[in-house]
Amino acid sequence: MSGNLLYCIISSYMLYFFMNVFGLSVGVAGVLLLIGRVFDAIGAPIMGILVDHTHSKYGKSRPWFLWGALPFAIFVWLLFTTPDISNTAKIIYAGVMYILADFSYTAMSTPITSVLPNLTTNTDDRMQANSIRLVFLTIIGQIWMGFAGSNTTSALIGWCVACIGAGSACTMFFAMVDDTVDFGEWKTGIRANGFLTAIGAAFCIQMGSGLGSFIVSMLLNSVGFDASHAVQSASSLTGIHLSFIWVPIIIYIISLILMVTYRKWERHEPVVQKELAEREVEAEEA
Template sequence: MNKATNQSLDSIPKDLDSSKNMVPWGERFSYSLSDFACNLSFQMISTYLMIFYTDTFGISAAAVGTLFFAARFVDAIDGPFWGIMIDHTHTKWGKSRPYWLWFSIPFAIFSVLVFTTPNLGPTGKIIWAYVTYIGVDVLYSAVNIPITSILPSLTTNPQERITLSTIRQFMGTAGATLITGITLGMVAFFGDGSTTSAHGWFIWALIVAIVVAIIFAVVFLNTHERVQTKSTRQSVPIKESLKALKKNWPWVIVIFINFIYWLGMQTRSQVTVYFFKYNMHDAGLASLILSLQIVALVAVVLTPFTSKHIGKRNTMLAGMVLAVVGQLLLSVGANNLSVPMIIFATVIGYLGTGYVSGLIAVMLADAVDYGEWKNGVRAEGIVTSFSSFSAKLGMGIGGVITGWILTASGYVANKTQTAAALHGIEMNYIWVPLLGFGLSAVALLFYHVDKVEKKMQSDLAIKHAKENAED
């Protein structure tokens, strides 16, 4: 026991040595498919559900905004609930991994139901929207939270975590780009040329859901929770797991950033079609602009290199600054109705967000380690579950902001919009996201984990080796 306690980092077993703990390429790719699958459904819902509700299903923008806000109260329970469940799960497949087996098919089913239009009256439509949207929202947490909670169990190597998150983000961005770029075209294809066709939306949602369920089966079969510590081999009581959050300032900062960043991203993404349909008088441009997300892959690929040389905090900060610059340039393009400027601004913005998205999961994994380092409690589930909660809270409030601004400015579906309504759309597309990115950048100035990471990983590696020796 004393020998285990006093051993140097060089003598730590390979599975706990953060300098060696690498993940095979096949498993790296399989892990990345989890985010690809999530983004196929998530981006389709977050980008198109609002305009589907208002222009196809016939629900008012205000009612939709209220729905998105109400769903966030459920998130206040379901995010932490799934995190606690993960911390209490102990199976032959691990703690996080079995959730892809158990909940991918229910999630796929509800991903279809939200784009289904039963013949109901106004009240019935709203009830249907509440049940199906909240259902898909809860089930999304069940399959999405494990993507982040499993990362600390895949490896203890900080650079390998960045590599895994980078590949995951690459595939996630690819999924988002693919689904946002082709959805309107596919809806029109299945809907006899109409992008508001209820039949077109249903068939396309069904195809996407089947693909998502198959991908999650592949992810489950090909990932492994190889980092075994005393806490991962047993259920962690709720009261004990909450100790991991005590004075965990890195966690607080990342959760705040996740909230405000996704608030801004949601307001922009869900009014993209509105902006090009009404402000630019060319709805087809929306697919082109959304397809430009592919440029984010450049930043995603560069993230491991950049993080290695300037640190994770500074890399994400640079991304936030680029996102702010992109929004400012976007305002110039919008004021002049300049498509080239809008395209250029969008490229700059996506380069920035490419640096951001992949590092949030890595920083949460670091927060898991930090909580154990400071408080002696490792609780992957509860620590990472608030990522889903904060992101969906931000997106929900973003939805409320969008709906209320559209309603207050006088938006009327499928009509020529007033100057006030056009300004309301522009507020959602440019200025609310700018505020979110700017506040995120300020919060990053207080993030200092990079400075203590080597010491933290060294101490934890010795702690884990001691626990394994005692067992």
């Protein structure tokens, strides 16, 4: 939980921190976030393979998330440190610390995620453990904020509604990844928990997060946003409104469509689980 709290701060606050606190331009900040996520996304499947091939008295996953906690905390602290150095050195420092903080989180979180498919074989239990489907709630909250205008109270209500739905949608994703582990074993006979959860969770999340930050930064850059200005131009305010409200709505609608198409694989999951159970019995009897 503590790791996720820190990671959420990084994901939601990093672009603002790079621009308004560290003094980097919006374009440079966006590129750094994208590069960092790409590096981390490449490292995620490697981390998954390492987990799958780990054999210790503590198991496959436990050593990694125990050893990864301290480096993650240190790199997050360094990431939010603002040394008095030249602008070029700031860019290098910010990029290196961001990559190290991201990768140390992946080294800690991938082993934890790889444990989930083994906790239960019941899809309903997984869904209950990871959350319920509230994507519509997120869309409603986003639209609410879009029409809140200057009413701060109304905007905060919409923000809370959207966050409840977004949090549920994010946790639901891990249950879907767990089903792919079952499907992979059913199809190939290999249960690659670490690799598949790293690809399905860490890789996709990191790439999505990096692209999201990059798109927002490029949008703000195109409308002339300047973090050093106390008062932003009308075009900058429009860009902020689009990137904060309407771009996420479009992405959530696309996600909703993909979730509907995923339903057929959910209906196939009982067949997969039944055949895997039969294979396990046959292996024990052999």
